[in-house]
Amino acid sequence: MTQVGEFDNVGSTATNVADGFTMIAVGDLMMRRPITKNERNGFGDIAEILRSADATFGNLETNIFDIRAFNGSPQAEHGGSYHVGPPELGPDLKTMGFNLLALANNHTFDWGVEGTRQTGRVLDQIGIIHAGAGENLAQAGAARYLETARGRVALVSFAATFTPMSRACDPAGEAPGRPGLATLRLTHCILVPPEMLESLRRIRKSLPDSILGRDDGDRVVLAGATFKTGEKVGYSFEPDPRDIRDILRNVRQGKQFADFLIVTNHGHEPGEWSQEPPDYEQSLAYKLIDAGADAYVGHGPHQLRGIEIYRGRPIFYSLGNFIFDNLQTVEGSDFFSEYGKDPRVDTVADLLAHAMNEQQFQGTEFYESIVTVSRFEQNQLAELRLFPVELGYSERLADRGVPRLAPRPHAEAILARLQRLSKAFGTHIIIENGVGVIRVTSSSGVHSIACSGRTTDSS
Incomplete structure (x- = not known):
C-alpha cells in the first residue's frame, strides 16, 4: 500500500504536458550567415511556423565564433568540411524560434574543443538549450532542460556518425575526462x-x-x-551495448525530471544514398521510447526518410536538410588539399562547388525537407502536420540552401515521396492543401497493436 509522501511514480515514462503542447522538429542546420533579415529569401513564412511551438528543435551542424578572434584551429579530422559561422548566428537562431538544439554530430569538432566551447557560450548567452557535447562524457550525454508554459522539456543528443577524436570520455582514476560528444559506437x-x-x-x-x-x-x-x-x-550495424546502456540511463533520468523528452540521433548510416534507415535504428528508437522518450528525431543522411508512430510517439528517421547554406568564406587548408585545390588560387566557393559535386549532393532530394509540428492532447499525440520546404536547388550558390515553403505542386511531390517512405512503417499520411497530416486517433485508421505497440494503417 502506497504511503502518503511515498515516491511511487519516479520511474514513470508517461507524457505529462498541458493540452495543446506542440513540438516542432526540423533536420540539419548548416548555417554560414544570418538569414532572417533578408526579406527576399522567403523564410519569413517558415519562421512564423517555427515560433508557434512550445519546443522548436533542430540539429546545429555549424560552429559559431568570430574567426578574427578565434584562438583554436581547424582539426586534422573534420566532418566533411569545416563548418563555421559568425556570432550573429546565435541571435538569428533565436529569432527563428529555436529553443532546443542538438550539438552531437560529425561537424561539432571541426574546429576542436575551443570551437565547440565558443559555440556553447553563444547559445548560452541567448538562452537556447543545447545537448550532446560537454567537458566529459557525463556532461555530453546528460539531458538538458527547457522550461515552457505547458511543461518542462528535456533533450538528449548523441551521434552515431562522428570523427574518432571527438568522442568524449569520463575520468578514470588519475586520468582526466576528455571533452567531446555523446556517441553511439x-x-x-x-x-x-x-x-x-x-x-x-x-x-x-x-x-x-x-x-x-x-x-x-x-x-x-x-x-x-x-x-x-x-x-x-x-x-548491418551493431550498436555498442555499453553506449546503449548509458544512453538509456540518460533518457530515463531525463524523463524523471521532465514532462516531455526528445531524443535525437545524428547518423549517416548506411549512407547518403539510402532513403531507408540502418537496420539497428528501429529497435533502438523503440527502446528509447520505452525508456521514456516522447519523440525520436533522426538526422544526418541529408535527405528525408520515413515516419513511424510507436506507442503514440513520433519517430522521424531523418528530417533531411533544413538549412543547407554552403556560402562559406572560411575553410581549412586540409579540405582544399583533399579536392586538389590551392587556397592561394582557388576561392572557397570554387572548392565547395567542386566538393558538392564529388560528394554527390546534386539531387533535388537533398534540397527538399519538411517542418514537422506534433500536437499533443490529453498527453497523447493527436496530430502531426508536415509542411514541405524547398531549399532552392536551381538557385545560384549564393542563394541556395535557405528554406521556403514549397509551392503546391512541389509540396505534394515531396509529400508523395514521404508517403512512400513511411508506408513500410504502417504510417498513413493524408495530403490536404499541400500539407501532410497524420491523425493519431482511432477514427483515422491509425491504431496500436497491443502485442508490439507498433502503429499500423488499417486503410
Missing part, C-alpha cells in the same frame, strides 16, 4: 551469402598474419572489414 558489418563468407574465410586463413585455430563463427574480419552471413549482400 557502431560495429559496421558487410552482409554476404554463406558461400561468399567461406571464400573470405579461406582468404583470411591464407594470409601470413592469420591466427591458427581461431574460429570466427558467423563472421570474418579481413583487412579491417567485418563480414557476416546475411540473406543478401548489404550493410
Whole structure:
C-alpha cells in the first residue's frame, strides 16, 4: 500500500504536458550567415511556423565564433568540411524560434574543443538549450532542460556518425575526462551469402598474419572489414551495448525530471544514398521510447526518410536538410588539399562547388525537407502536420540552401515521396492543401497493436 509522501511514480515514462503542447522538429542546420533579415529569401513564412511551438528543435551542424578572434584551429579530422559561422548566428537562431538544439554530430569538432566551447557560450548567452557535447562524457550525454508554459522539456543528443577524436570520455582514476560528444559506437558489418563468407574465410586463413585455430563463427574480419552471413549482400550495424546502456540511463533520468523528452540521433548510416534507415535504428528508437522518450528525431543522411508512430510517439528517421547554406568564406587548408585545390588560387566557393559535386549532393532530394509540428492532447499525440520546404536547388550558390515553403505542386511531390517512405512503417499520411497530416486517433485508421505497440494503417 502506497504511503502518503511515498515516491511511487519516479520511474514513470508517461507524457505529462498541458493540452495543446506542440513540438516542432526540423533536420540539419548548416548555417554560414544570418538569414532572417533578408526579406527576399522567403523564410519569413517558415519562421512564423517555427515560433508557434512550445519546443522548436533542430540539429546545429555549424560552429559559431568570430574567426578574427578565434584562438583554436581547424582539426586534422573534420566532418566533411569545416563548418563555421559568425556570432550573429546565435541571435538569428533565436529569432527563428529555436529553443532546443542538438550539438552531437560529425561537424561539432571541426574546429576542436575551443570551437565547440565558443559555440556553447553563444547559445548560452541567448538562452537556447543545447545537448550532446560537454567537458566529459557525463556532461555530453546528460539531458538538458527547457522550461515552457505547458511543461518542462528535456533533450538528449548523441551521434552515431562522428570523427574518432571527438568522442568524449569520463575520468578514470588519475586520468582526466576528455571533452567531446555523446556517441553511439557502431560495429559496421558487410552482409554476404554463406558461400561468399567461406571464400573470405579461406582468404583470411591464407594470409601470413592469420591466427591458427581461431574460429570466427558467423563472421570474418579481413583487412579491417567485418563480414557476416546475411540473406543478401548489404550493410548491418551493431550498436555498442555499453553506449546503449548509458544512453538509456540518460533518457530515463531525463524523463524523471521532465514532462516531455526528445531524443535525437545524428547518423549517416548506411549512407547518403539510402532513403531507408540502418537496420539497428528501429529497435533502438523503440527502446528509447520505452525508456521514456516522447519523440525520436533522426538526422544526418541529408535527405528525408520515413515516419513511424510507436506507442503514440513520433519517430522521424531523418528530417533531411533544413538549412543547407554552403556560402562559406572560411575553410581549412586540409579540405582544399583533399579536392586538389590551392587556397592561394582557388576561392572557397570554387572548392565547395567542386566538393558538392564529388560528394554527390546534386539531387533535388537533398534540397527538399519538411517542418514537422506534433500536437499533443490529453498527453497523447493527436496530430502531426508536415509542411514541405524547398531549399532552392536551381538557385545560384549564393542563394541556395535557405528554406521556403514549397509551392503546391512541389509540396505534394515531396509529400508523395514521404508517403512512400513511411508506408513500410504502417504510417498513413493524408495530403490536404499541400500539407501532410497524420491523425493519431482511432477514427483515422491509425491504431496500436497491443502485442508490439507498433502503429499500423488499417486503410
